[in-house]
Structures are given as C-alpha cells and as structure tokens.
Amino acid sequence: MGSGTFEIRDQFYLNGKPFKIISGAVHYFRVVPEYWRDRLEKLRAMGCNTVETYVPWNLHEPQRGSFCFEGMLDLTRFLEIVQDLGLLAIVRPSPYICGEWEFGGLPAWLLAEDGMRLRCTYPPYMNAVKQYYHELFRILTPMQIDHRGPIILFQVENEYGAYGDEEAYLEALRDDIVQNGVTVPLVTSDGPWGDYLTNGSLPEALPTANFGSKADLQLDILRQHVGDGPLMCMEFWVGWFDAWGDEKHHTTNIAASAADLNALLQRGSVNIYMFHGGTNFGLMNGANYYKALAADVTSYDYDAPLSEDGELTQKYQAMRDVIGTYTKLPPLSFSTKIEKYAYGLQTVSERVSLFSIVDDLSYSLESPWPVSMEKVGQSYGYILYRSSLKKDTAVGKVKLIGANDRAQIYFDERHFATLLDHELEAEHEIPEAFHHSEQMDILVENMGRVNYGPKMEAQRKGINNAVLINRHGHAGWQIYRLPMNSEMAACIDFSKEYRAGLPAFYRIVFHIEQVADTFLDMTGWGKGCVLLNGFNLGRFWDRGPQTRLYVPAPLLNRGDNELIIFETEGKSMQHIHFEASPGLG
Incomplete structure (x- = not known):
C-alpha cells in the first residue's frame, strides 16, 4: 500500500x-x-x-x-x-x-x-x-x-x-x-x-x-x-x-x-x-x-x-x-483451518496442598505489618500472609483493614472463614475451637481490578493496612507472592502432602495425536485457575455462568500436555472433561 x-x-x-x-x-x-x-x-x-x-x-x-x-x-x-x-x-x-x-x-x-x-x-x-x-x-x-x-x-x-x-x-x-x-x-x-x-x-x-x-x-x-x-x-x-x-x-x-x-x-x-x-x-x-x-x-x-x-x-x-446494503461484500472464504474436538475425560494423576509447598513456590518476605501485592512487586494472582500466634492468648476476634478482594482465613491450616468484598469490612467472632491456634494464614485473591469509575484508585490488592486480632494490630508476617504463572508452576513439588478441603494444586497429563480447539469443562470444581503447558487459561468458579474454558489449538502440543489446576475451596474431582462446544448458559 x-x-x-x-x-x-x-x-x-x-x-x-x-x-x-x-x-x-x-x-x-x-x-x-x-x-x-x-x-x-x-x-x-x-x-x-x-x-x-x-x-x-x-x-x-x-x-x-x-x-x-x-x-x-x-x-x-x-x-x-x-x-x-x-x-x-x-x-x-x-x-x-x-x-x-x-x-x-x-x-x-x-x-x-x-x-x-x-x-x-x-x-x-x-x-x-x-x-x-x-x-x-x-x-x-x-x-x-x-x-x-x-x-x-x-x-x-x-x-x-x-x-x-x-x-x-x-x-x-x-x-x-x-x-x-x-x-x-x-x-x-x-x-x-x-x-x-x-x-x-x-x-x-x-x-x-x-x-x-x-x-x-x-x-x-x-x-x-x-x-x-x-x-x-x-x-x-x-x-x-x-x-x-x-x-x-x-x-x-x-x-x-x-x-x-x-x-x-x-x-x-x-x-x-x-x-x-x-x-x-x-x-x-x-x-x-x-x-x-x-x-x-x-x-x-x-x-x-x-x-x-x-x-x-x-x-x-x-x-x-x-x-451489504452499503458496500460490496467479499466472499465467505477463510484461509485458516480450525477444528473443534472433545478430548473427553482426563484423570488427575497428582495433587498437593498449597500449605505443603508454599516455601517452594515463593520465598517469603518478612514484614511487621501486612502490605499490598503492589508494594511487594506483584501484580496478579494470589498472595498469602502467614503469622505465628501467641499460645497463651485466646484469639477471639479478627478484622482485616484495607483488604481486597477475597480472603480465606485459616488457623493451624483449618479453614475459619472466606470473606468477599463487603464481608472484609466487618469484625468476625472466632469460635472457641480456634482460640489457641499457633499459626494464622490468610490467602487473598486479586479477582480483577476495577476497570471503570471512581473506585480505580482504591485497587491495591491483598492486605494494605493491618490485621486486627482482639481489636489490636497484629505484627510479624511472612508474605508469599503467588502469581500463578509458568515460573511458579515449575516449582510445584507433587511428592509432598495433600490434605482434602484445603487450597491445592492438581496435575493432569494427557496425550493427544491431533490438536484442535476444545473447551475445558470445570463442572464439579470450586474456584481457581488453570495453567495449560504453562499458559494461564484463566479463572473458573462454580458460581457460573461460565463453566468451560476456551482452549485454542495453538496452546496444545501434539503428544503430551500438562494441566495444572489451582483450586481454593477444597472442592475438586478425580477428573476433568474436554468438550467441543463452549456451553455458555
């Protein structure tokens, strides 16, 4: 031209x-x-x-x-x-x-x-x-x-x-x-x-x-x-x-x-x-x-x-x-051959709990107080805050200050609460069964920063201020960055302990002879994200309306392929399905 x-x-x-x-x-x-x-x-x-x-x-x-x-x-x-x-x-x-x-x-x-x-x-x-x-x-x-x-x-x-x-x-x-x-x-x-x-x-x-x-x-x-x-x-x-x-x-x-x-x-x-x-x-x-x-x-x-x-x-x-009433239309002729294929059921072969391998995935940053993702050089994914608790003090109340977007709180690796959005603003009573815990973990997900309107300047993710225990600030935190990228996925050690009901990684290896577009059906799984051959396909959540993730053929290998699923709710299956249609509801 x-x-x-x-x-x-x-x-x-x-x-x-x-x-x-x-x-x-x-x-x-x-x-x-x-x-x-x-x-x-x-x-x-x-x-x-x-x-x-x-x-x-x-x-x-x-x-x-x-x-x-x-x-x-x-x-x-x-x-x-x-x-x-x-x-x-x-x-x-x-x-x-x-x-x-x-x-x-x-x-x-x-x-x-x-x-x-x-x-x-x-x-x-x-x-x-x-x-x-x-x-x-x-x-x-x-x-x-x-x-x-x-x-x-x-x-x-x-x-x-x-x-x-x-x-x-x-x-x-x-x-x-x-x-x-x-x-x-x-x-x-x-x-x-x-x-x-x-x-x-x-x-x-x-x-x-x-x-x-x-x-x-x-x-x-x-x-x-x-x-x-x-x-x-x-x-x-x-x-x-x-x-x-x-x-x-x-x-x-x-x-x-x-x-x-x-x-x-x-x-x-x-x-x-x-x-x-x-x-x-x-x-x-x-x-x-x-x-x-x-x-x-x-x-x-x-x-x-x-x-x-x-x-x-x-x-x-x-x-x-x-x-066509305003211009001459070209023919419906396209040069790229694209096929769809249902690869069917594929079985989970390995699994490991996040808490078992968090030190393999990310070196911890020490901080007296929780700081946001952005302050520790992270943009996307999840961030884990871990702290020791005093054995002789009953933990009766907890409140997060400056937290976004979704936090899962664990005492001694036992799930206490999942807090989303406005729930993060409230103080929460802790049942007696958790009162004398020795460790607190808070896994926070960046669910996607706001892209429109006056809330844009309030988009620091993770915890940007404090964790109040019994209405006072609690100090002494280890911070783990979990961006859910290929570099992090390469550090997953599936030989370590898996415990049901906790955030975990699941590995599926499947072999195909021909590559085609397909759709990963996550029915039966809770919430998380999926990496295919190191490429992050995106999020899934059983809330819907989306239940299947689009997988373009160029992301697949002829031969062996690896799926790694990170699931946070303790809701998993023994398998996944690949289907030939998007299934948008």
Whole structure:
C-alpha cells in the first residue's frame, strides 16, 4: 500500500474521497496470534473496512521500564496482517482503556507509589505515561496511513468524561501523542449522557459516542458536539459482558442490533464493539464496582457477531446483511483451518496442598505489618500472609483493614472463614475451637481490578493496612507472592502432602495425536485457575455462568500436555472433561 491520507472535514475522507468507516473491534491481546488472520478475514467478510483495537499498557509494560511487544503482544505483526488484508485500523492507545480489562489497562505497579493519582496531570502518573508512549509510538507512528501503514485514527484517552473533567490532562495527552510523531486525525469517545461528551472532548479531536441502542437519539445528541463534522459511534455495543454470579450469559436482540446498525450507517460511521471479544487469558479480567464487586468472567464472548472461539453467529449474518446494503461484500472464504474436538475425560494423576509447598513456590518476605501485592512487586494472582500466634492468648476476634478482594482465613491450616468484598469490612467472632491456634494464614485473591469509575484508585490488592486480632494490630508476617504463572508452576513439588478441603494444586497429563480447539469443562470444581503447558487459561468458579474454558489449538502440543489446576475451596474431582462446544448458559 502506498502512502495515503485520511482527513476529517464535513465527513471522513480517504485519499481525498468521502469514506464511511465500517469497523469492528478485535483486541489482539485477547486472541492467540495464530488466529489473528482468521478473525480479521471474518471481519472483512462481514463487510467491514476497518478494525479497531485498544492497546493494554499493563501487558506492554508489565514492570516499570520493561517492555514487551512479542508473541500475543506483537502489535506490529497484528497491524501488518490488517494491512495485508486491505483493512484500515483505528488504534486506541490510551493509558486507560476500560474494556472490562484488568485495571482498565493501567499497570498495577502504579499503585506501589503512595499518593498515586490516576488519569490526571499528577506528575508521577504523567511521567510514567510519557515513558510508555515513547516506546509505544516507536511502533505505532510508522504504521500510520501517511507512512504507508493502515492506521487512520488515534483516540485520546477513553470515556474520560465519565471519570473527570480536567481539560489540561487531555491536552497533555494530545500534545504527547503529537510529539511522538502522530499525524493522522485524533478522536475522543464518551457516552452521550449528561455532561460526559463535554468533559471528555478537547480541541482538534473529533468527539465520537459510545452506546448500544436508540441510535438516532444518540446521534442527535452527538451532532450538538461535532457541529458540521462527521457522526461516528466509536463503540456500538452489540452485546455485553458477564460477571461471576450472573444468572446467565448476556445476549442481545439480534433484530434490534441490526436495526440500530442500519440507522448508524445511514447517518455516519460505526465501530462494532465487539466484533470478536476473545478471552481474558492470564487473570486479565476486569471488574465493576457500584454497590458491590462484580468481577468479570474469563470469557469475553460478549455475544459478539464472531463468538469467542471464532464461529460465525446469527448476529454475524444479520449484520452482514445490513452492511451489504452499503458496500460490496467479499466472499465467505477463510484461509485458516480450525477444528473443534472433545478430548473427553482426563484423570488427575497428582495433587498437593498449597500449605505443603508454599516455601517452594515463593520465598517469603518478612514484614511487621501486612502490605499490598503492589508494594511487594506483584501484580496478579494470589498472595498469602502467614503469622505465628501467641499460645497463651485466646484469639477471639479478627478484622482485616484495607483488604481486597477475597480472603480465606485459616488457623493451624483449618479453614475459619472466606470473606468477599463487603464481608472484609466487618469484625468476625472466632469460635472457641480456634482460640489457641499457633499459626494464622490468610490467602487473598486479586479477582480483577476495577476497570471503570471512581473506585480505580482504591485497587491495591491483598492486605494494605493491618490485621486486627482482639481489636489490636497484629505484627510479624511472612508474605508469599503467588502469581500463578509458568515460573511458579515449575516449582510445584507433587511428592509432598495433600490434605482434602484445603487450597491445592492438581496435575493432569494427557496425550493427544491431533490438536484442535476444545473447551475445558470445570463442572464439579470450586474456584481457581488453570495453567495449560504453562499458559494461564484463566479463572473458573462454580458460581457460573461460565463453566468451560476456551482452549485454542495453538496452546496444545501434539503428544503430551500438562494441566495444572489451582483450586481454593477444597472442592475438586478425580477428573476433568474436554468438550467441543463452549456451553455458555
């Protein structure tokens, strides 16, 4: 592709000609790289001419100053495939992306600093953004359309009007983006409600709107903010996400979504959110917090036109029919052969209790008082706090101060209580059977940092203040970091003791001759996460609605494969099942 131009005037112009953006969202970091081409080919076949993606800061800079743009994070390769297929790209590289993603894409290490303020001109935050942008735009700037690449638009921040109203912050981000060589047009996106669009807009960036219904009404509101400029829905929500404990998998009315899509295309441009949701691999699900914590499930199927495992749905066909009235449709022809297979029952061969091997998994940090995950250099997973108790003192009451999100308390390795969210705020009476215990263990799970709203600055995980015993602070703690990654899994010694009813690891080795997509059914298991050949597939929980974890074929080996299940409730089975369908309820 030669160098081109993209302009915003009374409408969008591609190489000087009017252009209607028909885009769909595909997050490269929620899809294994081997399937990027397949998902993008299916986007193009639905009639889309553009793909939109967020960029997750927390994955690209997992530790401060350490950057990763390889494997599932090879953004250059993703954009090269986009261009190879004749598609254009909208990139939203905001420090904050929301996206039902852990901490809205912000890196957890920001919270290691006391006094950190997010999404504002607080200098330590802005300095971190600046350093990240310096690395990120080395990749993105050469991929702009006027540099012979596919990128036509960049977004400044994301739904900022629902969070704050500091125009100087948006201006600082815009200036930094431009200083890093961005020359294509800039946009903002906000919900068309209240003063969100006013708060989130800034000069020299086109306001766009995010909504899922009542297209004509929402576009009328947007018109008041764009003047004579083009109308665009940056996030046309055609589905929704699921949280643990929801009654069922969320779906939307296909006919209504198709009708709204038609209304949008009649008057302007659109980005379908999501075209393909993908998966929150690696404990990367986010959470919402209104009256209570609502942590998102591992699947990000979103009831999108393309399912989590890449299948064309009835919604896909309905939207393709609508788009076909506005543009010529390519054939439904795809180059990647993807098969599904049920590998059936696989048996647990080894098991070991967490408490038996915790010193093998993590060297303990000594601290007078409990400190948060972030303060000990950990971002995700679980953290264990262990302390000795005085034999001659009856432990009658316990209260955790500054704890998030879910804590399991043990006395002498006997389960006392599991506390979630608001339960962590209360003082708890301890039964007499535990009064003279010699050891206390508290296993705390980061269930996913909140990704939207005013609770974002209160997302330190673990215990960030104190453990009160008999209403006074208890000192003397060993802290074990348990990130549930491949390095930690390699240290599991299954020859040590297993005790039923306690948090434990389970190992399953299975042999296959052919690799295919499959679904790991966790029915009968309690709560935890699963690693396949060292790759963290995500969380499971018998609360539902998700009961099966998607396993893309590229994660499997022809020959032997290893599953390691970490289960925290003492609820396990002798086996698991692999099925050929997602089983979303």
